[in-house]
Amino acid sequence: MKTRKHKEQIVKELKEKFEKAPLVILTNFQGMTVAESNALRRKLREAGAEYKVVKNTLMRYAYPGTPVEQIKDAFVGPTGIVFAFEDIVAAAKALKEFMSGDDSKLQFKAAVVEGKVADYEMIKQLAELPSREELLGQLAFTLKYPVNAIAWSLENLFTKLVTVLENVKAEKEGANA
Structure with missing residues (x-):
């Protein structure tokens, strides 16, 4: 049996x-x-998330004053909690993948995303977003594209200038001959 001090530490x-x-x-x-x-724990850990099971009575002491208070009515029956601290998209993908099987016994109850209540459809949409690495890659490409376009344009411009100068030189050589 857990001592009062241990329970207070869990609540904290x-x-x-x-x-x-x-x-x-x-x-x-x-x-x-x-x-x-x-x-499930392993899959979530790989995604940078955590899965905890704690008694509802202890959770009721922990949620007041936090964004999770908005979904306090969901703390009934067996409740597991997924915490994602860094890459919420990866955590949502891992959970969706685990819940999508026909034989999955894991069921969605409620969620809070960035302080706002979310339903399962919103979590599925979150899971469909590109991963953090993919978004960073897209951003890098977007930032790099204008520089590449300018470099290509300048290169193309210099190539055309050299061609024009060569044509002028050839015309002058032809006129002098």
Whole structure:
């Protein structure tokens, strides 16, 4: 049995996570085996997220004053929490992939994204966005494109200038001959 001090520490940690995490998703994990639960934790960890199961009574002490308070009614029955701190898209993709199987026992309850309540459709849309690395690549291409276009234009301009000068030289040589 957990001591009062240990429970207070759990509540304090949860409150910090509720305040800091830009993505918090509540799930119902009833019927999941230990192997399935471990697979979910591993997949989320690979995506930079965390999955925790804590008693609802402790969570009720942790959410007041945090964005998660908006979904307090979802803290009924078996509740697992997904916390994503860095790449929320990768976490949403991992969770969607895990929930999309026909035999998946994991069910969506509620979510808070960047302080706003989100439904499962919004989480699916978030999961469809490009990853952080893909977005950075697109940004790099977008920033690099104008520079490349100017360089190409200047190169093309110099090539045309050389061609014109060669034509003028050939005409003068032809006129002098």
